Amino acid sequence: xxxxxxxxNISLNGSTLRAECQRRDGSWGSWSEINTNxxxxxxxxxxxxxxxxWTLTARSPSLSGSVLTATLQRRDQSWAPPTSIxxxxxxxxxxxxxxxxxSLQYDWRKV
Numbered sequence: 001x002x003x004x005x006x007x008x009n010i011s012l013n014g015s016t017l018r019a020e021c022q023r024r025d026g027s028w029g030s031w032s033e034i035n036t037n038x039x040x041x042x043x044x045x046x047x048x049x050x051x052x053x054w055t056l057t058a059r060s061p062s063l064s065g066s067v068l069t070a071t072l073q074r075r076d077q078s079w080a081p082p083t084s085i086x087x088x089x090x091x092x093x094x095x096x097x098x099x100x101x102x103s104l105q106y107d108w109r110k111v
Contacts, residue, residue, distance in 0.1 A: 003093040004066035012036075012063040015055045017087065023096040030096030039090070039100045042072045045080025049090050050102070066091075 004010060007019035008028070015037035021030050041051020042058065047068070055061070057073035066088040071079050090103050 002066075002088045003091045003098055004088050006093045007098075010063065010065065012061060012068065017063075017091070017098060019093075019098060021093045021096045021098060032093070032096060032098040034091065034098040034100065036068075036087070040085070045072045045074040046083055047072070047085035049085075 003019065003021070006022040010017070010019040012018075015035050016033050017036055018031065018033045020028060021032045022028055023030055037053050037055055039050060039052065040054045041048045042054045042056075043051060047054060047070075054070070054072070059071040059073075059079065060082075061068065061070040063069075067084050067086050069082055069084040071082050074080050090101055092099050092101050
C-alpha cells in the first residue's frame with residue numbers, strides 16, 4: 001500500500017489521518033483525510049485491521065511517519081504497554097486520495 005511514499009505533511013488528529021497526497025500525474029497539493037476509526041480497532045490491547053473505533057480505548061496516540069503508536073486498553077480494563085501499527089499496511093494513496101484497502105497477507109510459516 002505505502003501511502004507514505006507519495007504523501008507528505010502526514011498528521012493524525014484524533015482518529016483522522018491527514019496528508020498532502022501526490023496525484024498520479026506527479027503534482028502535489030491534494031489534501032486528503034481518512035477516519036481510521038472506520039477500519040482500525042482495538043482487540044485486547046492490540047491494534048486490529050477490519051475492526052473499528054480504536055480511539056475509544058486509547059491513550060496517548062502518536063504518529064511517526066506511517067507508524068501509529070498508542071496505549072490501548074485490554075478487555076480486563078487494564079492498559080497494555082504501548083503498541084504500534086504501520087498504516088502503510090492497509091492505507092494507500094490513490095491519485096491523491098487516502099484510501100483503506102484490505103491487504104491479503106499470507107503467512108506461510110503458520111501453515
